[in-house]
Amino acid sequence: MSSPLAIQVGNLARRSIVRTLRQPAMVVPSLVFPLLLLAVNASGLNSATRLPGFPTDSYLTFALAIAFVQGALFAAMSAGNNMADDVETGFLSRLSLTPLRRLALLMGQLAGVMALGLIQALIFLLVGWIAGADFATGVGGALLIVVLVLLTSLAFGGLGAFLALRTGSGEAVQGMFPLMFASLFLSSQALPRELIQIDWFRTVATYNPVSYLLEGVRALMIKGWEAQALELAFGCAAAIAVVTLTASALALKVRMVRT
Amino acid sequence: MRGRGLTSAAGAVWWRNVHTFFTNPAFLLPGLLFPLFFFTAFAGGLSRIQNVPGFDFPPGYTTWVYGFVLMQASAFGGVFTGFSVARDYEGGFARRLMLGAARRSGLILGYVMAGMTRAAFTVTVVTAVALISGMEIHGSALDLIGLYALAAAVNAAAGLFAVGVAMRFRTMQAGPAMQTPAFLALFLSPVWVPFALLTGWVKSVASVNPMTAFLDAERGFLSGAPDKVALAFGAVALLLALFAVFAVRGLHSAEQAA
Numbered sequence: 001m002s003s004p005l006a007i008q009v010g011n012l013a014r015r016s017i018v019r020t021l022r023q024p025a026m027v028v029p030s031l032v033f034p035l036l037l038l039a040v041n042a043s044g045l046n047s048a049t050r051l052p053g054f055p056t057d058s059y060l061t062f063a064l065a066i067a068f069v070q071g072a073l074f075a076a077m078s079a080g081n082n083m084a085d086d087v088e089t090g091f092l093s094r095l096s097l098t099p100l101r102r103l104a105l106l107m108g109q110l111a112g113v114m115a116l117g118l119i120q121a122l123i124f125l126l127v128g129w130i131a132g133a134d135f136a137t138g139v140g141g142a143l144l145i146v147v148l149v150l151l152t153s154l155a156f157g158g159l160g161a162f163l164a165l166r167t168g169s170g171e172a173v174q175g176m177f178p179l180m181f182a183s184l185f186l187s188s189q190a191l192p193r194e195l196i197q198i199d200w201f202r203t204v205a206t207y208n209p210v211s212y213l214l215e216g217v218r219a220l221m222i223k224g225w226e227a228q229a230l231e232l233a234f235g236c237a238a239a240i241a242v243v244t245l246t247a248s249a250l251a252l253k254v255r256m257v258r259t
Numbered sequence: 260m261r262g263r264g265l266t267s268a269a270g271a272v273w274w275r276n277v278h279t280f281f282t283n284p285a286f287l288l289p290g291l292l293f294p295l296f297f298f299t300a301f302a303g304g305l306s307r308i309q310n311v312p313g314f315d316f317p318p319g320y321t322t323w324v325y326g327f328v329l330m331q332a333s334a335f336g337g338v339f340t341g342f343s344v345a346r347d348y349e350g351g352f353a354r355r356l357m358l359g360a361a362r363r364s365g366l367i368l369g370y371v372m373a374g375m376t377r378a379a380f381t382v383t384v385v386t387a388v389a390l391i392s393g394m395e396i397h398g399s400a401l402d403l404i405g406l407y408a409l410a411a412a413v414n415a416a417a418g419l420f421a422v423g424v425a426m427r428f429r430t431m432q433a434g435p436a437m438q439t440p441a442f443l444a445l446f447l448s449p450v451w452v453p454f455a456l457l458t459g460w461v462k463s464v465a466s467v468n469p470m471t472a473f474l475d476a477e478r479g480f481l482s483g484a485p486d487k488v489a490l491a492f493g494a495v496a497l498l499l500a501l502f503a504v505f506a507v508r509g510l511h512s513a514e515q516a517a
Contacts, residue, residue, distance in 0.1 A: 039460070039461075040446050040447065040461060042459070043457065043458055043459035043460055043461035043462065044446075044449075044450060044451055044452065044457060044461050045305075045308075045451055045452070046457075046458040046459070047308075047311045047313070047314075047452050047456040047457075047458070048305075048307075048308055048311065048452075050311050050312055051307060051308070051310060051311060178292070178296075181296075182296065185296070185300040185304070186299075186300060186304070189304075190304050190305050191304060191305060191307060191308075195307050196303075196304055196306075196307065197306045197307040198302075198303045198304070198306055200303070201303035201304050205304070
């Protein structure tokens with residue numbers, strides 16, 4: 001007799017969360033690297049706030065958005081590594097012999113990465129608050145930032161899961177690192193899009209959804225409740241989530257048949 | 260006779276590493292792509308920074324970023340040499356090499372020469388891309404000699420450091436111990452803006468970071484107004500001497516372990 005979906009998801013989610021948080025090599029870099037980049041950027045690029053049109057006089061506030069999105073982007077690596085490990089060790093094959101639903105498996109596997117995203121978001125909020133970053137929308141805005149980070153973690157976690165399921169290889173998932181790196185750096189991460197001077201770079205940043213994720217967080221921290229920025233940020237995160245989770249579900253279907 | 264033993268060991272290690280580097284894309288591409296990527300991301304995304312009051316660098320922001328990327332390619336070209344050493348120890352090749360070498364210090368020389376060759380290739384590609392992107396060089400031929408001599412010296416210093424680490428640990432797991440100091444030295448310096456425009460703790464660290472002198476000197480050569488040349492060459496000479504001792508002691512450590 002098949003278990004209800006919620007119980008299946010709950011059991012797998014518990015395993016995924018415990019497994020993710022038990023790996024210091026997965027948790028520590030995902031917290032340390034965004035904070036290190038934040039510390040270097042906030043001090044090294046503070047003079048950028050003197051540019052006419054720069055939206056705030058605190059580069060720390062501007063750069064804090066990078067930490068949130070960087071952490072969520074690299075969730076793809078965590079999710080992919082965990083899933084690839086399950087493929088490589090045969091855990092997924094054994095699960096395929098049970099009446100477990102594919103949706104439960106996918107959502108349960110991504111719970112670990114969502115938990116990591118939640119911890120990251122709370123720590124980055126705390127560090128930002130202690131360091132003196134502005135939060136124009138207050139506690140409500142901070143909560144919305146956490147929701148956006150979770151949605152983004154789910155979206156990019158889905159990408160990692162898709163690659164792991166398609167290839168069954170942890171090395172292939174690691175190969176995503178340059179893609180994540182490029183998607184972050186070829187966006188409006190360092191300057192607002194309207195202040196990017198080089199045309200081709202501004203065009204790339206405009207088509208890069210990461211720019212809108214950053215701008216959503218920045219709107220909540222710097223400008224206030226800007227409907228358009230929030231719609232674009234949540235819209236991009238949701239669209240990426242739909243695409244990557246659908247692709248992952250299809251890849252899982254094929255993987256389960258193969259096994 | 261002793262000199263011949265040194266050069267033959269160095270030459271053999273150099274040739275093996277250069278051959279591996281140029282025939283294996285897995286080694287060739289990362290060392291090439293990361294400087295190119297940083298050049299593209301910084302020169303493209305941050306060029307408006309040159310409009311900040313107090314930012315005075317006549318050749319322009321592309322040249323400013325090139326100064327940083329040149330240092331990055333040089334330093335990491337040296338660091339990757341340490342990876343080659345660690346890989347050779349993991350595979351058992353380095354132990355056989357130590358048995359066959361007439362003078363083992365030639366091994367260090369060979370690895371450092373291979374790192375310089377790799378960096379020279381990366382710098383050539385990055386320079387070509389920078390020139391195509393519109394980089395202006397206001398320095399004279401003599402300035403350019405100074406520019407690339409300093410880059411080569413930084414590469415050799417980073418290579419000696421990485422070889423020293425690799426010979427002590429003899430495993431690829433020591434990679435972070437080789438990369439992290441180079442990464443921190445590079446980014447805790449005037450990467451994006453001049454030293455005077457830095458603020459906070461990064462400015463404090465940059466004031467004692469030798470990379471600041473290297474970058475100032477490199478950008479001075481590029482702009483035709485050499486600056487802090489004696490300080491930069493003095494600092495790199497000191498680092499070369501320190502890291503040469505570090506590498507030789509690392510070799511002794513490897514000999515004892517073998």
